[in-house]
Amino acid sequence: MSRWIIMLITVIVAAAAVEVVRRVLRSRLVGEKWVLAGPLVCRCAWPALATAVVAAVKTVYQPNMAEGPFAHGIEQVLGLTMIGVVSWLVIEAAYAVTDVVLERLVTVEGERNRRARRIRTQITLVRRVASAVIIVVALGAMLFTFPQVRALGAGLLASAGIAGVIVGVAAQSTLGNLLAGLQLAFSDALRLDDVVVVEDEWGRIEELSLTYVVLHLWDERRLVLPVSYFTTNPFENWTRHSSRVIGAVMLRVDWSVPVDELRTELYSALREHPLWDQKDWVLQVVDTLPNGLVELRALMSAADSPSAWDLKCDIREHMVRFIQEKYPDSLPRFRVDDRAA
Known part of the structure; x- marks a missing residue:
């Protein structure tokens, strides 16, 4: 007692x-x-x-x-x-x-953000691998506390080669995903918070595990893909070297549009917009269309893809309103030649 x-x-x-x-x-x-x-x-x-x-x-x-x-x-x-x-x-x-x-x-923000995201991805995957190894070792230690298992130890080691082949064939897909996850993390091809386009879907890498990748799409959906997908299929990575993105706004207007005035207005709008990174911009006539219109392309840079998207929408709306108010005769129109009749 x-x-x-x-x-x-x-x-x-x-x-x-x-x-x-x-x-x-x-x-x-x-x-x-x-x-x-x-x-x-x-x-x-x-x-x-x-x-x-x-x-x-x-x-x-x-x-x-x-x-x-x-x-x-x-x-x-x-x-x-x-x-x-x-x-x-x-x-x-x-x-x-x-x-x-x-x-x-x-x-971490700014230019060091890309390196920080790479290290985060690697640490996350490494600690998951370490946890899996610790669990496997613990299970092995538990098994070897039984005398019967210790007695069979020599026989198990002798047949380990055959068992390894069988397990490798059975778990080929899982092992392939594990190796693909490590490859992505240490090759710096994909990182947490990277902006990617996969299967025509735009989103950010929300979770990168040893077997699957969770893509947080722009409309709050989640796209879950096996890690091996990113090693066997092409995909767009918009933040591979930096998060900076150049957006494009297309305008199709009449030939009478004053391009110089539109260019001046574009620069004025960009200067006052908080999402423009104060670096790149241009307005060019990029094509003449068979339907009697000209195609203008306005390029503008932003710090990241979400900012670029909002910037494009705002500038497109601004330029459309500007043309409507200042140059209504330059709105798209189709001409008919009466002389052809």
Whole structure:
């Protein structure tokens, strides 16, 4: 009976120690004295408590404390639980450390944003791979706590080659996606928040995992594609080297339109527009159409594709209104030659 009391006291002391550490870490959050304190408190509180409690029980427990056939079974369960909670704690601690880096990379803007997004993508995929490896190792360690599995160890290792071939054939698609995910992350072909056009759909990369990619489309839909799609099919990446985009507005008007006046008005409108990045602009007559109209193209640059889209819509509306009010005779019209009759 005394051992059960000692176990209870040990568990209480272990839980109290974890709570003390948690409170110390929370105190470090004041004034942001230690940036790692917040993620550790959020992610590791419960895993640390579970690990401390299981470790305390396992340390004090002896097979002779229980009677009957369950004596050694309890010890086996404690061993399996210990492996599980330690693995849980290691994974959450790794995520806590990387969360600090990812949080800082999210706030990076300007020219360094592209490099920050590449690092975010790589860290996200690497920690997922690390978590998968830790889980596999933990499951292996759990299996080898059983004497029967240890006895079969030599036979399993001998047949590992054949088993590996069978598993490789069965999981060919999954393994292909895993390798494709790593290839995308470290080849810098695709990053989180990249603006891409896939299957005529425009959107941003919202999530990039080891097996699939989630594309956040402009109309709030989500397009989910396997990672291997991006290594076997062409796609447009509008932010491959920078997020800056040049937009085009097409105007089809009558030949009598005063192009110089429209060019002056375009520049005046762009100068006052907050979405124009003050760099590129031009208005050109790019074609004469068989229906008696001329085609004008106005180019303008913006910091990113959403800004370019809004800028194009605003400038198109402005130029249409300007032509309607100032040069109504230059609106599109079709001429009929009466002399041909």
